[in-house]
Amino acid sequence: MRFLILVVLNIGLLVSLNSCWPTSVSFIDKGSMPEDWHFFSLKTMENNAPNAPLSYSANLSEAIKDGVQNNTKLKINTIPNSGEVQIEGMITNYSVSPIALQAGDVAAKNRLTISTNFTIYIKVLNKEVEEMKLSSSRFFDFDSNSEFTSVEASLIEEINKQIVQDVINKLLSNW
DSSP states (O other): OHHHHHHHHHHHHHHHHHHHSOSOOOOSBOSSSOTTOOEEEEOOOEEOOTTSOTTHHHHHHHHHHHHHHHHBSOEEOSSTTOSSEEEEEEEEEEEEEEEEEETTTEEEEEEEEEEEEEEEEEOOTTSOOEEEEEEEEEEEEEETTSOHHHHHHHHHHHHHHHHHHHHHHHHHHOO
């Protein structure tokens, strides 16, 4: 008799848990953008910063493409200037400067600063093209005893993450 009661209780517990269990889990934000946004295109970033590495504009462009695709509902459109969202950008500053000066005007730390400007065009059916502007200036500090060329790649990677997040935040919040 006890066995039968335990079986009935376990079945009841399973049925009640099954009715409120999530059917799918997604970490991609699909609810913060208008329903009619499906595709985006990105024009390769223009590099107007004389000190930036030659490959930096292509690297940042790829980071933005990956970040938007992986963290929003938007998918890349391979046809240039098509899709509901078009992103264009320019790298305006890439500089290393000393900070945290110590006695004798010696810097304890240096700072890599990267600045960008974006124009985001939103094409919605039966409406005029909307334009959003975004300026992002991000930096990362590093020890002045480190040689810049040895830490540059990791600094760029960290700053790119921040710039990509700025673009995503703009897409999710300002429409």
